[in-house]
Amino acid sequence: MSIVQKPMAAIPPAIHLKEVSFGWSPEVLVLDQVSLEIPRGQLWMLLGRNGSGKSTLVRILGGLLPPQSGEVYVEQPLGFVFQNPDHQLVMPSVGADIAFSLNGEALNYWQVRERVSAALQAVNLQGLERRPIYALSGGQKQRVAIAGAIARHCRVLLLDEPTALLDPDSQRELLGYVRQLVDTQGMTALWVTHRLDELAQADGAIVLDRGKVIGQGAPTDMIPLLHA
Numbered sequence: 001m002s003i004v005q006k007p008m009a010a011i012p013p014a015i016h017l018k019e020v021s022f023g024w025s026p027e028v029l030v031l032d033q034v035s036l037e038i039p040r041g042q043l044w045m046l047l048g049r050n051g052s053g054k055s056t057l058v059r060i061l062g063g064l065l066p067p068q069s070g071e072v073y074v075e076q077p078l079g080f081v082f083q084n085p086d087h088q089l090v091m092p093s094v095g096a097d098i099a100f101s102l103n104g105e106a107l108n109y110w111q112v113r114e115r116v117s118a119a120l121q122a123v124n125l126q127g128l129e130r131r132p133i134y135a136l137s138g139g140q141k142q143r144v145a146i147a148g149a150i151a152r153h154c155r156v157l158l159l160d161e162p163t164a165l166l167d168p169d170s171q172r173e174l175l176g177y178v179r180q181l182v183d184t185q186g187m188t189a190l191w192v193t194h195r196l197d198e199l200a201q202a203d204g205a206i207v208l209d210r211g212k213v214i215g216q217g218a219p220t221d222m223i224p225l226l227h228a
């Protein structure tokens, strides 16, 4: 008897860019024919020197900038976490801020409370709904920003240097939470960083150089490209 194995259905990537270009002026391209794929349910890092185009790329992925040419696909809904949480958290208390991120969804009071509470649990800030934002540490503020995305049931998280303003312990802790969300909730995360030690937690990495992708794949394979 022969066993016929059905081919596994290919899982489409959560993020897919094909030949995307962008420039602030017609003469100078900040992104030049960028093509990349990020598999669903993985944590990838985006690396490159200052000015290589990382933030521009993340803004295009988030729909904040339109590409001049090329194709962009990002699984929805998506959430953003920026370098400075003070630019992102707009309400006076933790619970109000996360609830605010649910504006526009047709949820009743109890559903909002349930989403806020579950999101806080996912980033280990349970019970802090009433805590004023000003009373949080930088790392806790970043976790509230992530909780906003969790509450919206985001499938993709775009994090633009989220640890840049954190102390080393909070950096490691935040990365640990995102790693855990990817592993337990199947989210896909793209994390922009300059910190090579963070690569150890990644499933893959992409290196940008002057607006071009010069490498994408296993994190350890990308390190030599950064020193080239």
Ligand SMILES: Nc1ncnc2c1ncn2[C@@H]1O[C@H](COP(=O)(O)OP(=O)(O)OP(=O)(O)O)[C@@H](O)[C@H]1O
Binding pocket: 024, 030, 048, 049, 050, 051, 052, 053, 054, 055, 056, 057
């Ligand atoms: N609003 C803007 N107007 C004009 N040029 C811009 C604007 N924002 C960024 N640039 C330029 O686009 C290029 C890419 O910037 P981008 O912020 O994407 O790089 P980056 O890799 O994120 O850098 P960094 O690591 O310093 O954050 C840089 O030359 C930058 O000066």
